[in-house]
Amino acid sequence: MLVASAAALVLTAPSAVATAAAPGGHGPAASVHTAGRVKDAGDVLQYSWPGVYFEGRIRGTGVGVVLDDPAADYDVQVDGSTVATLVTPGRTTHWVDGLRDGVHTVRLVKRNDTPWSTSAFGGFVAAPGGAVLARPAARGRQIEFVGDSLTVGYGNLSTSRDCDGEQLKRTTDADVSYGALTARELGADYQINAYSGLGMVRNYNGGSPDVTYRTFYDRALLNVPGDVWQNPGTWRPRLVVVHLGTNDFSTPVGPGEPWTDESLAAAYRSAYGGFLHKLRARYGPGTTLVAVGAGPFAGHVQQVVGELTGAGDRRVRYWPLDDTGFDHTGCHWHYSAHDHRLLADRLTAFLRDLPIRW
Template sequence: MLAASAVSTVLIGTSAVTTAAAPEPRGVRDSVHTAGRVKDAGDVLQYSWPGVYFEGRIRGTGVGVVLDDPAADYDVQVDGATVATLTAPGRTTHWVRGLREGVHTVRLVKRNDTPWSTSAFGGFVAAPGGAVLARPAARSRQIEFIGDSLTAGYGNLSASRDCDGEQLKRTTNADVSYGALTARGLRADYQINAYSGQGMVRNYNGGSPEVNYRTFYDRALLNVPGDVWQKPGTWRPRLVVVHLGTNDFSTPVNPGEPWTDESLAAAYRSAYSGFLAKLRGRYGPATTILAVGTGPFAGHVEHVVQERTAAGDRGVRYWPLDTNGLDYSGCHWHYSARDHRLLADRLTAFLAGLPIRW
């Protein structure tokens, strides 16, 4: 059991004691709603991808958030308002106290991508005299976002483009990425399956050539080789957005890499086509797959979509991402929070013209 071995308290309104309460006896999965890729380990839910969120309901004047995570950052939201940001909290129960008596919604969201680490959530607990209530209902709409650092919200809250590692961790927030904003605007549950630095066939600057994004896509726990996420029958997204290619082509091929410009382009198109076929096999013909193209890989993505369409798959669509007006003022010239808002608006407008069968 992930016990409440450490206690931190947020006061809202009145003062409160810090007496810890044990987690409710029910299973964690039964008391929270999540659409993220999680692994049920009994008394905890484990996960690695950014943007994973958990939603619950409690009655009473306080709620505890049970965590074991030495690497990731989180936002804690109560009744729609962010009341705390937790920085690499470790093994703890974080308490929010001083709530008005009554029923409250609580949401915990993982802000950043920490693929080298496994996160663990032990559920929400109520303050003495309160109770954990039935979990919120799942939303009828579901969207999956697949991508790299641009999709993860890499450094999107930074005030400067020059960031060290610590600043990058603190200023990355997948909860205000274009994917999360789009999904919430459409009242959809979502996954942000994004891995910074990874490409379809070639990673940023040719790094770690033994792996690429496709190596990790099937996993729930990114740092566990061979791990496979057990997709629940409840996860049936009617929209999958694929935004991969920036890392494949954003840097010149280095001496010693097994690519020429031509062979890299051919390998990218082949892998992209195979990846779309895999998604189609997983989710079936009712799911719209939106392939995002921009910059040096836009033509390759469009070519693959045209081939898929010619082969009879009319559920694959091409979105030419409009970068006009973006300031790229996030860490290392990534999308800023303002850019993510603009992209969410543009994506939402584009989706309105698609025959998506929600």
């Protein structure tokens, strides 16, 4: 079994989905804290991106986690410790019992990327005799991470580079990706808006040429064409980290693709610049944009950042990714958990030196 840490691997038995009771409101949105891109559907919160997390507080000896998700895996954490890993739980209420009678914090986090499916969370419920308490306060800092499989945490818990589809699903954990680790180091709420296999203008090996990462960026529900996430006004990140380009350039242009090496590079730079302009318009002049460069696309990213800073944008920065010491032992040569830790430490050190207006 390919699950990290001492967490129990649990398949929950299906049961009726309950609605979380909430103080001073209705539905889970009233009693949980989340920074992710979610849609409030009343009795449930719907979402698609990896790493989406929900935090709550209960009083009592047990807590139920209400889910409807046939595709994704989750970690359940109580008082800072992982107590269960739920594998494609389906429609269920998973119970954590035997807690010390008192107040507890509970956190649910979506481990992997399932862009073909919509996930639904119905909130936390307290065991008989207990109560759901007011939701935890939001953190004062917010960071948005934009990327592909490297940002998702693709196969980062695997002990082998050779993975079939099931191994990949079970060993992908966005909660120990460099984004999540960096955010925790900086005491920030975060979004991991990452989609495996997609690039800025070209996807891995030229696949699915009718879409790119930019097709999906605005969505909350990735499998709903035309969906647009409605920011409730609480998501105002003062830092956005963009790590896109590996899929554009990691495989050679095939004979059936509409690119030459030169036209691909030019299109990438143009789209990258346009994407940073979009982020600037969305979040305003006070948000710092960090553009990550690595491998064959590093020079292109650096050029785009140079053009923007030359035009007067002083809050866009280029960061050359240093992968010295990486073992790339995740699935299909992706970052391992060890690599994500190194990357998070290096990124955190870089960010601490920036004059970010938190």
